[in-house]
Amino acid sequence: MKEVVFFAGAIGALGGAIAVISLRNAFYSVLALIVHLISLAGLFLLLQGEFIAAAQIVVYAGAVMVLYVFVAAYVGNVDEPLWEPIPGQRFLAPLLGVALFTELGIAIIGSGLKSIETEGPTVGLGFGSPESIGRLMLERFLIAFEAASLLLLVAAVGAVVLAARRREGAGGAGPGSPPKVPGTGPPAPSPRSSV
Amino acid sequence: MDITWYLVLSALIFATGVAGVLLRRSPLVILLCLELMLNAGNLALLAFSRSLGNEDGQVFALIVMVIAACEVVIGLGLIVAAYRRRIPLNVDEFRKLRG
Numbered sequence: 001m002k003e004v005v006f007f008a009g010a011i012g013a014l015g016g017a018i019a020v021i022s023l024r025n026a027f028y029s030v031l032a033l034i035v036h037l038i039s040l041a042g043l044f045l046l047l048q049g050e051f052i053a054a055a056q057i058v059v060y061a062g063a064v065m066v067l068y069v070f071v072a073a074y075v076g077n078v079d080e081p082l083w084e085p086i087p088g089q090r091f092l093a094p095l096l097g098v099a100l101f102t103e104l105g106i107a108i109i110g111s112g113l114k115s116i117e118t119e120g121p122t123v124g125l126g127f128g129s130p131e132s133i134g135r136l137m138l139e140r141f142l143i144a145f146e147a148a149s150l151l152l153l154v155a156a157v158g159a160v161v162l163a164a165r166r167r168e169g170a171g172g173a174g175p176g177s178p179p180k181v182p183g184t185g186p187p188a189p190s191p192r193s194s195v
Numbered sequence: 196m197d198i199t200w201y202l203v204l205s206a207l208i209f210a211t212g213v214a215g216v217l218l219r220r221s222p223l224v225i226l227l228c229l230e231l232m233l234n235a236g237n238l239a240l241l242a243f244s245r246s247l248g249n250e251d252g253q254v255f256a257l258i259v260m261v262i263a264a265c266e267v268v269i270g271l272g273l274i275v276a277a278y279r280r281r282i283p284l285n286v287d288e289f290r291k292l293r294g
Contacts (some may be wrong), residue, residue, distance in 0.1 A: 036234070052253050056237075096217060121248040137254055154265075158269055162273060
């Protein structure tokens with residue numbers, strides 16, 4: 001039973017990952033990433049990380065991916081030019097990926113760690129439950145928790161600064177006017193205000 | 196299932212993410228590939244946490260999720276700002292930081 005769930009999750013996760021990098025449309029890539037994240041949440045459940053799996057679905061596949069979907073719809077499909085700055089990039093890049101996987105595989109299989117060749121020790125019922133994770137987070141890893149919360153605050157302020165509409169000097173991109181598609185219309189005399 | 200299987204899967208997903216970052220030119224897809232790599236790291240953290248039988252790795256997986264959320268917010272903010280200024284969304288042309 002465990003094997004069936006593992007291979008179903010692994011196929012979903014790997015298929016989603018490959019679809020993310022191979023689909024031409026960015027919107028479909030976002031949807032493929034959602035499939036990947038949900039399959040990964042199943043694998044997290046198999047590893048007895050109940051709270052992490054729930055957070056993965058609620059926070060990642062729910063909230064973060066909604067942000068991606070909105071931006072993908074706002075920006076539209078970006079057509080990637082066929083010109084390559086590095087000749088042969090499209091053959092070299094997968095080759096480097098395969099080389100990296102080979103290296104990691106050798107490291108995993110050849111490692112002397114005995115504990116990764118088993119299913120892991122039997123753990124109690126509360127392993128990975130919100131209660132124990134919260135206890136660890138607020139006692140042993142309090143500094144990491146606080147640093148993460150500070151980082152979230154800084155990121156939120158930064159996002160507001162980056163994405164806010166410029167008020168002064170409303171030339172072509174004034175408040176209320178829809179953003180034009182690049183390349184159409186006259187070059188707007190946009191004041192390069194330093195952000 | 197041995198923990199090794201999870202680690203091999205995590206390495207596969209990570210290599211896929213690396214190949215995607217090197218292959219694609221759209222900044223949005225590059226951000227998606229960064230998510231792939233962070234998730235591969237999360238899977239490895241949870242696998243080791245299970246194999247050692249303590250939950251420290253799970254706490255760090257949660258912290259990684261927070262950091263991924265921050266990265267997404269800033270990255271998407273940059274993409275939206277670049278789109279508003281009519282800069283073509285292509286990482287080959289993002290070389291100069293000066294507007």
